Amino acid sequence: MTHTPQVQFRMRIYRDGTIAIGPGRITLLEAIDRTGSISAAARHLKMSYRRAWLLVNDTNNALKQPAVTSSEGGASGGGSRLTETGQALIRHYRNIEAIAARSAQPDIDALTALIAR
Template structure:
Protein backbone atom coordinates (compact mmCIF):
# COMPACT_ATOMS: atom_id res chain seq x y z
CA UNK A 1 0.00 0.00 0.00
CA UNK A 2 1.21 3.47 -0.83
CA UNK A 3 -0.27 6.74 0.33
CA UNK A 4 0.50 9.63 -1.98
CA UNK A 5 0.79 13.29 -1.08
CA UNK A 6 0.85 15.21 -4.32
CA UNK A 7 3.49 13.62 -6.53
CA UNK A 8 5.38 12.06 -3.61
CA UNK A 9 4.77 8.75 -1.91
CA UNK A 10 4.15 10.00 1.62
CA UNK A 11 3.98 6.51 3.05
CA UNK A 12 4.73 3.08 1.67
CA UNK A 13 6.34 -0.23 2.57
CA UNK A 14 9.92 1.03 2.27
CA UNK A 15 9.35 3.95 4.63
CA UNK A 16 7.57 1.76 7.16
CA UNK A 17 10.41 -0.80 7.01
CA UNK A 18 12.86 2.06 7.54
CA UNK A 19 10.89 3.37 10.53
CA UNK A 20 10.94 -0.12 12.06
CA UNK A 21 14.70 -0.34 11.51
CA UNK A 22 15.22 3.09 13.10
CA UNK A 23 13.22 1.90 16.10
CA UNK A 24 15.38 -1.23 16.33
CA UNK A 25 18.81 0.32 15.74
CA UNK A 26 18.42 3.87 17.06
CA UNK A 27 20.04 5.58 14.10
CA UNK A 28 19.40 6.26 10.45
CA UNK A 29 22.82 4.98 9.40
CA UNK A 30 22.44 1.65 11.24
CA UNK A 31 18.87 1.31 9.98
CA UNK A 32 20.08 1.96 6.41
CA UNK A 33 22.83 -0.66 6.73
CA UNK A 34 20.34 -3.22 8.03
CA UNK A 35 18.20 -2.65 4.95
CA UNK A 36 21.16 -2.60 2.53
CA UNK A 37 20.39 1.03 1.73
CA UNK A 38 22.68 4.04 1.49
CA UNK A 39 22.60 6.53 4.35
CA UNK A 40 21.70 9.27 1.87
CA UNK A 41 18.70 7.32 0.54
CA UNK A 42 17.49 6.55 4.06
CA UNK A 43 17.92 10.18 5.14
CA UNK A 44 16.01 11.41 2.09
CA UNK A 45 13.15 8.96 2.77
CA UNK A 46 12.92 10.02 6.42
CA UNK A 47 13.06 13.69 5.42
CA UNK A 48 10.35 13.24 2.78
CA UNK A 49 8.16 11.38 5.27
CA UNK A 50 8.60 13.98 8.01
CA UNK A 51 7.88 16.84 5.60
CA UNK A 52 4.61 15.18 4.52
CA UNK A 53 3.34 14.80 8.09
CA UNK A 54 1.70 17.30 10.44
CA UNK A 55 4.14 16.14 13.14
CA UNK A 56 7.42 14.30 12.46
CA UNK A 57 7.74 10.53 12.72
CA UNK A 58 11.35 10.71 13.92
CA UNK A 59 13.54 12.82 16.15
CA UNK A 60 17.25 13.06 15.34
CA UNK A 61 20.04 14.22 17.61
CA UNK A 62 23.30 15.63 16.32
CA UNK A 63 26.50 13.65 16.73
CA UNK A 64 28.96 14.32 19.49
CA UNK A 65 30.37 12.19 22.25
CA UNK A 66 27.30 9.96 22.22
CA UNK A 67 27.30 9.85 18.39
CA UNK A 68 23.80 11.23 17.93
CA UNK A 69 20.96 8.99 16.93
CA UNK A 70 17.41 8.86 15.75
CA UNK A 71 14.29 7.75 17.58
CA UNK A 72 10.65 7.43 16.66
CA UNK A 73 8.11 9.91 17.92
CA UNK A 74 4.65 8.75 18.98
CA UNK A 75 3.57 9.62 15.41
CA UNK A 76 6.19 7.24 14.01
CA UNK A 77 5.02 4.45 16.31
CA UNK A 78 1.41 5.10 15.29
CA UNK A 79 2.31 4.99 11.60
CA UNK A 80 3.93 1.56 11.98
CA UNK A 81 0.99 0.18 13.96
CA UNK A 82 -1.69 1.49 11.60
CA UNK A 83 0.20 0.53 8.44
CA UNK A 84 0.78 -3.05 9.64
CA UNK A 85 -2.87 -3.26 10.75
CA UNK A 86 -4.00 -2.24 7.24
CA UNK A 87 -1.67 -4.83 5.70
CA UNK A 88 -3.08 -7.58 7.91
CA UNK A 89 -6.68 -6.56 7.24
CA UNK A 90 -6.00 -6.52 3.48
CA UNK A 91 -4.34 -9.94 3.71
CA UNK A 92 -7.39 -11.38 5.47
CA UNK A 93 -9.94 -9.63 3.26
CA UNK A 94 -8.18 -10.41 -0.02
CA UNK A 95 -6.86 -13.90 0.68
CA UNK A 96 -8.74 -15.39 -2.27
CA UNK A 97 -7.51 -12.79 -4.75
CA UNK A 98 -3.95 -13.01 -3.42
CA UNK A 99 -4.03 -16.80 -3.83
CA UNK A 100 -5.22 -16.40 -7.42
CA UNK A 101 -2.49 -13.85 -8.14
CA UNK A 102 0.11 -16.19 -6.65
CA UNK A 103 -0.93 -18.86 -9.15
CA UNK A 104 0.17 -16.50 -11.92
CA UNK A 105 3.69 -16.14 -10.54
CA UNK A 106 6.40 -18.43 -11.86
CA UNK A 107 7.63 -20.87 -9.21
Protein backbone atom coordinates (compact mmCIF):
# COMPACT_ATOMS: atom_id res chain seq x y z
CA MET A 1 0.00 0.00 0.00
CA THR A 2 1.35 3.44 -0.95
CA HIS A 3 0.89 6.26 1.54
CA THR A 4 1.13 9.83 0.36
CA PRO A 5 2.35 12.23 3.05
CA GLN A 6 -0.05 15.04 3.85
CA VAL A 7 1.09 18.39 5.21
CA GLN A 8 -1.10 20.53 7.43
CA PHE A 9 -0.35 23.90 8.95
CA ARG A 10 -1.92 24.25 12.40
CA MET A 11 -1.44 27.90 13.31
CA ARG A 12 -2.91 29.07 16.59
CA ILE A 13 -3.07 32.52 18.11
CA TYR A 14 -3.21 32.59 21.89
CA ARG A 15 -4.68 35.23 24.17
CA ASP A 16 -4.01 34.97 27.90
CA GLY A 17 -2.71 31.42 27.48
CA THR A 18 -5.77 30.06 25.66
CA ILE A 19 -6.46 29.63 21.96
CA ALA A 20 -8.23 32.66 20.51
CA ILE A 21 -7.93 31.59 16.87
CA GLY A 22 -7.04 28.14 15.60
CA PRO A 23 -7.85 25.60 12.93
CA GLY A 24 -10.85 24.09 14.72
CA ARG A 25 -12.45 27.45 15.33
CA ILE A 26 -11.91 28.48 11.71
CA THR A 27 -13.48 25.22 10.50
CA LEU A 28 -16.44 25.84 12.82
CA LEU A 29 -16.88 29.40 11.53
CA GLU A 30 -16.82 28.11 7.95
CA ALA A 31 -19.49 25.53 8.83
CA ILE A 32 -21.67 28.19 10.47
CA ASP A 33 -21.30 30.34 7.36
CA ARG A 34 -22.41 27.41 5.15
CA THR A 35 -25.26 26.15 7.34
CA GLY A 36 -26.59 29.33 8.94
CA SER A 37 -26.68 27.89 12.43
CA ILE A 38 -24.41 26.73 15.23
CA SER A 39 -26.42 23.53 15.75
CA ALA A 40 -26.28 22.55 12.05
CA ALA A 41 -22.57 23.36 11.95
CA ALA A 42 -22.02 21.20 15.05
CA ARG A 43 -23.91 18.29 13.48
CA HIS A 44 -21.91 18.67 10.27
CA LEU A 45 -18.64 18.59 12.24
CA LYS A 46 -19.84 15.76 14.50
CA MET A 47 -19.49 17.77 17.71
CA SER A 48 -22.00 18.57 20.39
CA TYR A 49 -23.98 21.78 20.19
CA ARG A 50 -22.62 22.72 23.62
CA ARG A 51 -19.01 22.35 22.44
CA ALA A 52 -19.71 24.40 19.31
CA TRP A 53 -21.51 27.09 21.29
CA LEU A 54 -18.65 27.29 23.81
CA LEU A 55 -16.09 27.64 20.99
CA VAL A 56 -18.14 30.41 19.35
CA ASN A 57 -18.61 32.16 22.69
CA ASP A 58 -14.91 31.95 23.55
CA THR A 59 -13.95 33.17 20.08
CA ASN A 60 -16.37 36.09 20.27
CA ASN A 61 -15.04 37.03 23.72
CA ALA A 62 -11.44 36.97 22.48
CA LEU A 63 -12.14 39.44 19.67
CA LYS A 64 -12.75 43.19 19.62
CA GLN A 65 -15.95 42.53 17.64
CA PRO A 66 -17.87 39.23 17.57
CA ALA A 67 -17.30 36.75 14.73
CA VAL A 68 -20.81 35.27 14.99
CA THR A 69 -24.19 36.77 15.81
CA SER A 70 -27.28 34.70 16.56
CA SER A 71 -30.98 35.38 16.51
CA GLU A 72 -33.58 33.66 18.66
CA GLY A 73 -35.89 31.02 17.21
CA GLY A 74 -39.46 31.75 16.27
CA ALA A 75 -41.40 31.63 13.01
CA SER A 76 -38.22 31.85 10.96
CA GLY A 77 -36.35 29.45 13.26
CA GLY A 78 -33.55 31.80 14.28
CA GLY A 79 -30.00 31.10 13.24
CA SER A 80 -26.46 32.39 13.26
CA ARG A 81 -24.38 34.29 10.79
CA LEU A 82 -20.82 35.49 10.49
CA THR A 83 -20.11 39.15 10.96
CA GLU A 84 -17.58 41.08 8.89
CA THR A 85 -15.08 40.19 11.61
CA GLY A 86 -15.87 36.50 11.24
CA GLN A 87 -15.49 36.68 7.47
CA ALA A 88 -12.17 38.54 7.86
CA LEU A 89 -10.95 35.95 10.38
CA ILE A 90 -11.48 33.11 7.92
CA ARG A 91 -10.02 35.05 4.99
CA HIS A 92 -6.83 36.07 6.82
CA TYR A 93 -6.33 32.66 8.42
CA ARG A 94 -6.68 30.80 5.10
CA ASN A 95 -4.43 33.37 3.35
CA ILE A 96 -1.70 32.83 5.97
CA GLU A 97 -1.95 29.06 5.47
CA ALA A 98 -1.61 29.41 1.69
CA ILE A 99 1.31 31.84 1.90
CA ALA A 100 3.11 29.66 4.46
CA ALA A 101 2.63 26.55 2.32
CA ARG A 102 3.97 28.28 -0.80
CA SER A 103 6.92 29.77 1.06
CA ALA A 104 7.84 26.47 2.70
CA GLN A 105 7.28 24.24 -0.36
CA PRO A 106 10.96 23.39 -0.97
CA ASP A 107 11.40 22.31 2.65
CA ILE A 108 8.06 20.48 2.63
CA ASP A 109 9.19 18.57 -0.48
CA ALA A 110 12.50 17.71 1.22
CA LEU A 111 10.78 16.54 4.41
CA THR A 112 8.13 14.46 2.66
CA ALA A 113 10.87 12.84 0.52
CA LEU A 114 12.24 11.38 3.77
CA ILE A 115 8.98 9.62 4.61
CA ALA A 116 8.55 5.96 3.69
CA ARG A 117 5.73 5.33 1.26
